[in-house]
Amino acid sequence: MATTTRAAKMAETRAKLIAAGRKAFAEKGYSGASMDDLTADVGLTRGALYHNFGDKKGLMAAVVDEIDTVMATRAHEAGQKAGGSWKGLLAEGAAYIEMALQPEVQRIVLLDGPAVLGDPSQWPSQNRCLQATIATLQDLAAEKAIKPVDIEAFARLLNGVALNAALWVAASETPEATLPKVVAAFECLASGVLVTPESSV
Amino acid sequence: MATTTRAAKMAETRAKLIAAGRKAFAEKGYSGASMDDLTADVGLTRGALYHNFGDKKGLMAAVVDEIDTVMATRAHEAGQKAGGSWKGLLAEGAAYIEMALQPEVQRIVLLDGPAVLGDPSQWPSQNRCLQATIATLQDLAAEKAIKPVDIEAFARLLNGVALNAALWVAASETPEATLPKVVAAFECLASGVLVTPESSV
DNA sequence: ACTAACGACATACGAAGCGTATGTCAATTG
DNA sequence: CAATTGACATACGCTTCGTATGTCGTTAGT
Numbered sequence: 001m002a003t004t005t006r007a008a009k010m011a012e013t014r015a016k017l018i019a020a021g022r023k024a025f026a027e028k029g030y031s032g033a034s035m036d037d038l039t040a041d042v043g044l045t046r047g048a049l050y051h052n053f054g055d056k057k058g059l060m061a062a063v064v065d066e067i068d069t070v071m072a073t074r075a076h077e078a079g080q081k082a083g084g085s086w087k088g089l090l091a092e093g094a095a096y097i098e099m100a101l102q103p104e105v106q107r108i109v110l111l112d113g114p115a116v117l118g119d120p121s122q123w124p125s126q127n128r129c130l131q132a133t134i135a136t137l138q139d140l141a142a143e144k145a146i147k148p149v150d151i152e153a154f155a156r157l158l159n160g161v162a163l164n165a166a167l168w169v170a171a172s173e174t175p176e177a178t179l180p181k182v183v184a185a186f187e188c189l190a191s192g193v194l195v196t197p198e199s200s201v
Numbered sequence: 202m203a204t205t206t207r208a209a210k211m212a213e214t215r216a217k218l219i220a221a222g223r224k225a226f227a228e229k230g231y232s233g234a235s236m237d238d239l240t241a242d243v244g245l246t247r248g249a250l251y252h253n254f255g256d257k258k259g260l261m262a263a264v265v266d267e268i269d270t271v272m273a274t275r276a277h278e279a280g281q282k283a284g285g286s287w288k289g290l291l292a293e294g295a296a297y298i299e300m301a302l303q304p305e306v307q308r309i310v311l312l313d314g315p316a317v318l319g320d321p322s323q324w325p326s327q328n329r330c331l332q333a334t335i336a337t338l339q340d341l342a343a344e345k346a347i348k349p350v351d352i353e354a355f356a357r358l359l360n361g362v363a364l365n366a367a368l369w370v371a372a373s374e375t376p377e378a379t380l381p382k383v384v385a386a387f388e389c390l391a392s393g394v395l396v397t398p399e400s401s402v
Numbered sequence: 403a404c405t406a407a408c409g410a411c412a413t414a415c416g417a418a419g420c421g422t423a424t425g426t427c428a429a430t431t432g
Numbered sequence: 433c434a435a436t437t438g439a440c441a442t443a444c445g446c447t448t449c450g451t452a453t454g455t456c457g458t459t460a461g462t
Contacts, residue, residue, distance in 0.1 A: 010410075030316070031232060034448070046449085047411045055450070115231070115316035119372040153379070153386040160365030161358050161390070168357050171320040178354070185354040189362070192393025211439070235419070248440045251421070 014052050016042040018066060021059045026104040030060060030112040057116055064113050068125030071099050071109075076132045085139040090190060092133065093162045094183050100166025101175065110167050120163075121156060130155055137193075146193045154193060161189060215253050217243040219267060222260045227305040231261060231313040258317055265314050269326030272300050272310075277333045286340040291391060293334065294363045295384050301367025302376065311368050321364075322357060331356055338394075347394045355394060362390060 020042045024033035035046050035056055053059040078095035079088035099105060113120060120126050133155040140146045165182045172178040221243045225234040236247050236257060254260040279296035280289035300306060314321060321327050334356040341347045366383045373379040 013410085035450095036448075045412055047413075050450075051410060110315070111319070112316045114311070115313045118312070119368050121369045122372055147389060149386055149389045150382040153382045154389065156369050157362050157366055157383070157386050157390055160369075161362050164361030164365060165358055167315075167320050168322045168361075171323055181351040181354045182358070185350050185358050188348060188350045188355065189358060189390045189393045192390045192395075194393075214439085236421095237419075246441055247420085248442075252438090252440060256421070 010052075013044065013048055014062075017044065017049055017052060017059060018062050021063045022067070022104065022108070025060065025063060025108050025112065029107060030116055035059075060112070060116050064109060064117060064123065065125045067105060067109055068123065069128065071096065071105070072125060072129035072132065074099060075129060079132065079136060085136055085143065086145065086194070089133070089136050089140070089158075090187050092136065093158065093186050093190065096159070096162035097166045097169065097179070097183060097186065100163055101170050101179075103170070106167065106170050110163060126159075130159060133159055140193075145195060147195055149193060158190060161186060211253075214245065214249055215263075218245065218250055218253060218260060219263050222264045223268070223305065223309070226261065226264060226309050226313065230308060231257075231317055236260075261313070261317050265310060265318060265324065266326045268306060268310055269324065270329065272297065272306070273326060273330035273333065275300060276330060280333065280337060286337055286344065287346065287395070290334070290337050290341070290359075291388050293337065294359065294387050294391065297360070297363035298367045298370065298380070298384060298387065301364055302371050302380075304371070307368065307371050311364060327360075331360060334360060341394075346396060348396055350394060359391060362387060 017039065020038045021033070024038040024041075028034075035049055039045050039049050049056075049059060053062060075092045075095045079092035082088045082091035100110065109120075113123075117123060121130075130152075134151055137146065137151045137155055141151065165186055169175050169178045169182050218240065221239045222234070225239040225242070229235075236250055240246050240250050250257075250260060254263060276293045276296040280293035283289045283292035301311065310321075314324075318324065322331075331353075335352055338347065338352045338356055342352065366387055370376050370379045370383050
């Protein structure tokens with residue numbers, strides 16, 4: 001396998017471009033990032049970019065998808081580790097909030113992403129994460145632990161809260177002090193769906 | 202008063218530019234809106250724009266502030282009309298969701314605004330709206346009707362839910378059918394703060 | 403094995419758009 | 433009534449995006 005196949009080489013350039021885009025978009029913002037510069041940073045030109053991703057927005061979509069997918073899996077894992085469906089739901093939300101504190105996530109996924117790619121609820125990666133939340137809520141519904149609310153709507157709102165919460169925490173002057181208050185408020189909001197106050201399912 | 206004073210004339214050009222910006226930003230998006238075109242639409246040039254607002258972002262800030270201020274007052278009025286603090290909180294949220302269904306609000310305030318101006322929680326107009334929500338929550342706290350949660354954090358999250366909810370409703374295939382489900386989910390989330398389930402304070 | 407087609411990427415070109423520097427004219431002021 | 437100020441227009445340079453064209457290595461067909 002000393003011979004690098006062409007497909008592998010192309011995958012490598014794609015990976016390099018995504019990495020460069022991730023860095024540039026995070027540091028300069030989407031509109032501030034120059035395609036000439038970011039391709040040159042990895043020893044390529046815009047030719048490679050337009051061949052692989054179509055246009056600037058295409059690279060942005062790839063970058064967002066990568067970050068978002070990692071976030072979804074991490075949140076899901078956090079939910080699995082917690083004991084019980086209800087604890088899992090809270091852990092999932094907390095994990096989201098904490099991940100969204102990274103400047104890279106803030107700038108790319110929360111601020112520029114919606115402007116460039118449109119409503120996040122339409123992104124394929126967001127939908128993946130949404131499925132996890134919906135599954136957890138369905139478990140709770142099976143246990144008769146929650147009110148008869150539309151599960152998809154509730155799940156979308158819950159995810160939205162987590163992202164919004166992170167946005168505020170990061171922008172606050174003292175993020176460390178704000179974080180626990182926000183997590184508490186998040187759990188308070190989420191508990192609205194429970195039939196029995198302070199349940200521990 | 203047949204003589205138009207200079208200040209009034211300048212205020213008029215400002216108003217014309219804001220109106221033109223509102224239209225262009227809503228139709229083309231922030232990055233797609235050309236300053237040459239939008240100023241020409243009201244019989245001016247970019248000279249007037251850079252003199253009055255500094256740069257493109259300056260006009261965007263003025264446009265967002267105008268829209269956001271109207272939204273805040275409308276939501277506050279809706280809250281006042283409802284009977285009781287708790288009903289008022291729900292009415293406020295519902296009003297926000299419904300206003301955010303307008304394409305103009307969607308595009309300018311929810312999608313492009315954060316990318317151009319940064320985290321919405323830092324906008325002066327958003328803070329005005331936040332104060333209203335906080336005041337309502339403080340009323341509820343005085344009535345001992347809610348849990349001892351950090352009021353500012355809860356208020357920010359609640360506002361975030363409303364905006365996020367609207368974003369999803371507008372993007373859904375059948376907004377009319379989705380709206381009631383979302384409002385129900387919103388009320389479910391908000392009820393998490395109550396000490397007594399299904400209160401009617 | 404040799405040539406023809408194809409794919410991946412580079413280079414060259416044209417078209418906007420933004421921000422600034424400079425110009426102009428009316429209105430105010432002393 | 434002259435001088436200055438302020439509101440806005442015009443002109444310019446710079447950067448950037450997207451595409452159209454070119455090049456070279458690789459694969460396929462015989």
